[in-house]
Amino acid sequence: MASPSTTARLAAISPSTSVLELPGVKDMIALRLDRLGITTVRDLLFHMPRRYxxxxxLTPVAQLRAGEVQTSQVVIRNVTVHRSHVKKIWLVEASLVDGRDVVGAVWFNQRFLMNQLRSGMEVLVSGKVETSRTGLTFRNPTFERVGSEQRHVGRLAPVYPETEKLSSARLRSLIEPLLPLADSLPDRLxxxxxxxxxxxxxxTALRQVHFPDDEQSRARAHERIAFEELFLLQLAAQRARRRRLSSAGVAIPYDVEVARAFAGSLPFQLTEGQRVAAHQVLTDMAGSGSMNRLLQGDVGSGKTVVAAMAALMAHRAGFQVAVMAPTEILARQHQAxxxxxxxxxxxxxxxxxxxxxxxARREIVEAMANGRESLLVGTHALIEDDVVFSDLGLVVVDEQHRFGVAQRQRxxxxxxxxxxxxxxxxxxxPRSLSLTVYGDVNISELREMPPGxxxxxxxxxxxxQRDEAYAFIREQIGAGRQAFVICPLIEENDKLGVRSATAEHERLRDDVFPDLRVELLHGRMPSREKEERMGRFARGDADLLVATSVIEVGVDVPNATILVIEGAERFxxxxxxxxxxxxxxxRHRSYCILFQSSIDDEGSQRLETVAATHSGFDLAEADLRLRGAGDVAGLRQHGLPEMLAADLLDVAMLQRARAAAEAWLDHDPELTSYAPLHEAMTGYRAVFDLD
Structure with a gap:
């Protein structure tokens, strides 16, 4: 229960109060909090522990065992400070007693503890116990004075995401006094x-997630916060879906003869996956409410064929089509x-x-506005104000995650x-994400690769093993092949230790392959220069193309059969x-060489996963498992609020949240009956069409 003085201080504080107004929070601490995304009291309350x-x-001193982390309740007998003989670092040493039994404690380079540790003080001490020349000793333990309520030791203590000079202990001290304010938060569920x-x-959930009574209370609190996050996400997605399907959209009749004629005119047979995806797309376009479909498949799986059939169907029905790509190189390739x-x-x-x-631009813009032209391919230029369509029926966006939400909506x-x-x-x-980030999207998948x-x-x-790899590359180029070399940065950055494209180009050209033709391509070059250099490589006038991730999407050079990725662990x-x-x-065998710039177990595991996995779908699931749901590309790049507690791999809870959201929309389709829920939807308007 909060003391009267605490209650008085809290009366002047609200969830929207800046952390700078909290007692003891100076500019430097506020700056560190800001690094963690914490600027208000509400942010502090929702700063979720990552573990406990x-x-x-409690282990009596007489029963302590060397080599294990243990906790004991002891009385400080004496404390001393001195410098070590060899490394000259400050050592704070204490003698701790439990009845007649004695154990030591040592802290390294923490001289300030002399102001906190006093003879006769009863403390809980927790840490690893090791054998020293004087007997058993706690090494760098945490400690807390014994009181009616423990904050740090002797309980389930939260360990938070931290930053330099802002420890979990400091965060606990900031958060715990604020917990009475949790009851004043509007409950969005x-x-x-x-x-x-x-x-x-x-x-209750916030109090129990920060300072749980027991493991069961912690688990229930975490479930409560996670469920709310998934419920709001599902509510936004399903409301957008219902609105879309009930609104007037462009209906494009599904003409089977047009589809057959298109398929028959191709110099190859459609795969089963392409036929199924095309049927799904054409059926959606003919239905009530506008289509909202995501077509996903590995590079080279034949997505453009499906888009082409849809574009032809729209054109034959008298509608216009816009195709937007993230780069000029890719837009030109789509046009071709x-x-x-x-x-x-x-x-x-x-x-x-x-x-x-x-x-030429004026002529194209005029032709689209008066309906003389039906199909326009382009980049961000398509969303400029003067680009107007007389009867737009289909929008195709390639690599949509490369565009902002507002750009796609425009x-x-x-x-x-x-x-x-x-x-x-x-x-x-990943399939689990398709239930969340893409709750308002129908998904088509191309899992098989076209013949060849x-x-x-x-x-x-x-x-x-770098020299061996270079010998192999030389051998392949000698046989008439070409190679891409991808680097993560444009300029050298010694701190990151990755080879930049410019430095790598010079090194390969001058030192490794002086007898070969080495070209450079990066995103800061003018468009015309990029096209010229890409063109030289595509025509076979260069043997190696050193590039940044500008070639991530769309570049098609069939004779390039070797891909070298520098600093591969960075991607x-x-x-x-x-x-x-x-x-x-x-028809030639192709190779991908992943150069590691440094060796660590985690980086090696990720790269070996890429080497062993050929399916992009399987890799997406593996990526989610390795990186965790908190770092999923889907959320931040789609403008969604970050998940604080929810696990996007928890399909059972996702389905629970979806069913609850559907039931609530049946009861309150406009989300007007419960104000906190209506206000909560604000964070999703950048992603879902809710209004």
Missing amino acids: EDTRV PSEVRSAEHLMGIG TLTQMLAAHDLAPRLLVGSTPAR LRRKGALMPNFLAMTATPI RHPVATRVVPPY GLAQLHQFRGRVGRD
């Missing part, structure tokens, strides 16, 4: 939902591919990018009615897999 130290079991799901209120596929059907795509000359709102929306990605979404595509042989190369698994899709596009 359980020091509740309606009482009906809490009752049906047997969940505690938010005030769509031209090949649609030429036989009298549909020619126009191209609008940042480098389009002013005169393109969709270029039509009088809501156009059909098809997103394509070569970064497959072969798995890429992938090998992790430690620093000491995510999904990104490495996308890079790997740049090769393996020809």
